[in-house]
Amino acid sequence: MSNKDISKEELTKKRTPSELHSWLNRRIEQIGSTDEGLEDLRLHRGLAKQLMEEVYPLALFGCRKFGNNDQILMQPIIGNQNYDAVVTDLRTKPASQSYVEITQSHEGENDYLRMVALHKHGYVFKYGTVSKTGTQKTGLEVSVQAEAVEVAKVAKNELGRILDALKRKAGKDYPANTSLIIIFDDTLHFQEVVDSAKLDNFVNTHILTLDLKFSTLYLVGQKNVFREFSISKGA
Numbered sequence: 001m002s003n004k005d006i007s008k009e010e011l012t013k014k015r016t017p018s019e020l021h022s023w024l025n026r027r028i029e030q031i032g033s034t035d036e037g038l039e040d041l042r043l044h045r046g047l048a049k050q051l052m053e054e055v056y057p058l059a060l061f062g063c064r065k066f067g068n069n070d071q072i073l074m075q076p077i078i079g080n081q082n083y084d085a086v087v088t089d090l091r092t093k094p095a096s097q098s099y100v101e102i103t104q105s106h107e108g109e110n111d112y113l114r115m116v117a118l119h120k121h122g123y124v125f126k127y128g129t130v131s132k133t134g135t136q137k138t139g140l141e142v143s144v145q146a147e148a149v150e151v152a153k154v155a156k157n158e159l160g161r162i163l164d165a166l167k168r169k170a171g172k173d174y175p176a177n178t179s180l181i182i183i184f185d186d187t188l189h190f191q192e193v194v195d196s197a198k199l200d201n202f203v204n205t206h207i208l209t210l211d212l213k214f215s216t217l218y219l220v221g222q223k224n225v226f227r228e229f230s231i232s233k234g235a
Contacts, residue, residue, distance in 0.1 A: 006027065006031075006047045008078055016072060017069065020058065020062055021063050024051070028056075042118060058181070065218070065228075083178055097177075098179065104165065130142065151189045152193055155190045170211045171211045
């Protein structure tokens, strides 16, 4: 199965947090069962891009924020609007709506190149220096060096990528009652160095001073970190 089997209608269907998480896991397993589909997922091709960059973070957020609450409906939105999802809360009368913007901490092109190397060789070094030759048209060759990296540097680099992700959103206008989700790589190495208190201090010192026009900031780790911060000026 490839990502071509996903329709926009299926991707943007309203679901409870548990429904969204179950559907996402099932779809990723189905698509990744073929070499073509696995390549689509890794390289974020077609609707697999929205699946991995928007629906995946939204599903993690939903499970950690709302658990199995069936009075919450989450709907990914595809398009050029300045939010990525709508959350409907049926617990209030009348039901209330809020918006979610989603972004990632990342290395830019290096993230893509690591996935190219992973798909070609079946393995990749997570922190090694990335180099490339050629292009997609002439033949892209990627190499990733096997390098040992200090745990403290891994954590420092990830915090820097989180800050860069926030800076890309600073100064932009969003609808009232819009939250921002930042998904990041909370590896064991990261968590060894940065506990909740240190992460909160980093956010309060370096992030909440930015011109962020959101109501709430959520830091959502790919493993288990989940932190919530109120941004009063975005309310």
